[in-house]
Amino acid sequence: MDRPELPLHHLHAFAVLAEELHFGHAAVRLGIAQPPLSQQIRRLEERVGHPLFHREPGRISLTAAGRELLPAAQRALAGVAAGLAAARDAGSGRTGRLRIGFAASLALTVLPGLLRAFLERFPEVRPDIREMTTAPQLAALHDGTIDVGLLREPHSGEAELGFATVLTEPFVAVLPSAHPLASLRSVPLARLADSPFVLLPRAAGPGLYDQITDLCAGAGFTPRIGRHAVEWLTVCALVEAGLGVSLAPASIRRVRLAGVAFRAITPGTARTRVAAAWCRDDPNPVVANFLATLP
Template sequence: MERPELPVQQVHAFVVLAEELHFGRAAARLGIAQPPLSQQIRRLEDKVGFALFSRGPGRVALTPAGRELLPAARQALGGLADGLAAARDAGSGRAGRLRIGFAASLALTLLPGLLRTFRERFPAVELDIQEMTTTPQLAALREGTIDIGLLREPPADDTELGFSTVLTEPFVAVLPSAHPLAARRVVRVAQLADQPFVLLPRAVGPSLYDRITGVCVAAGFTPRVAQHAVEWQTVCALVETGLGVSLAPESIRRIRLKGVAFRGIGPGTPRTRVAVAWRKDDPDPLVPRLLAALDEGVGLSPSSTSPRSVRTATPAGRRPR
């Protein structure tokens, strides 16, 4: 048997009348006149197929059908109220789900402080954190499967995505600890010219790969890449085995391997950029809230360099609140 659809307005009128058991008081509470209230109750009774109230001189009482309907009606209205509240929270950015892609190396620096503070400020927001290299992050942003990307060396131009630099950090040389150059406090990039290199594949982060090889070219040589590895931890592990050397962001020093030495590369050290990325047409109010946290320097170490405000480039021209 097909169940009748009960309009919310009629259900609300029924619950109020069931609580007041007086048409005048119920109408006043609803802010309507008595005749419209009576009409709503009659329409609801027509849908149910039975009288919900017994009416007599000076008295109104629930019928057995009315007593049976009342708990379900209250539950339905309560569920609707909860749904409306959840919708308002999501629309205002107080609740919802934020999907964040991040470069693995940022788990050593920026990410823990950022997530901790964001969760403290917005405990009702569900965070979905996905470790991804740069190229997959860019694709996921365009496809709408993540809302925010935290990546290294963003592309120079993109019509769909917005980017803003969060911090910069210097490159360091990564050497086997037994390597002769590891005995030095500072290693010039030119001194690595004859060494095999271990680098991330260009496909997973073209801009970062080009940045590293560009540092080498500026020092007078093109690096001879002997091995590729997708994650910096693997890069360091391969360096430890003696397969080659590398240039890496300074935060990679936090990967503790006994057989790996990290050395500065001298005055005028080139730096790598960490950027936040988002879809320019993203209407999700949680996006500018996370950008605002980054703008305040949340998660940045005292030695980090943040060259410009994230807030100046929030999505769709909105400013975080």
């Protein structure tokens, strides 16, 4: 039958005594009396089958067996200490991986600042950034393939998810620079009624899509969808090509295309919400730390 593994405290006692070469001094460092220390060393020597120390009046020294055991004992103790430290860091969320889904337009606005603030506080965490629209983010949160989503206008009814507003921003009209309304500082929304629209498909983000169509309905018309595009950059490119106009979150103005004009709209009271989303029952401490750094 295999003999039981060595108790770790026996190796610790041996390593300390090998450094001090004095039972009294080693006992003080270990916080125990000298007799228990002697017993631990004796048990370790029984397991090895040879003395680990020469014991002479007034002094002790390592035997050949002790000199051979010491570096192995030190490596074992260091490995355990490193493992405990790593476990503490992981348990507190100071290390690990954070998988973040984000809407493409947020790469132009909040994403860099959020990541910078988080990584300044938790530099050992490895971010895994994944670009995806709102609906795929919600699905990924439910199936556990991302930890946090940064998305627009999440639909209600997601009881398993928590949401925290990161920012709100107004809408702007996205127009070809040659469009007659591009000369205005602010575009009355009703005057877009006769133009075809380029929008993200509803499946990509139902909340935002419905908010845009509701804005148009409030201005007295139903938008005539001429084209769909999955990304806002593509929306802008299609507008630049003269294939329609669009309504978009104001952060889209960071897209620089010579043939596209971004204009405020009237009425301009509507705002779109960007939220962080996470699973409420997710015990991942890295997620809690990320949420704590949100503005």
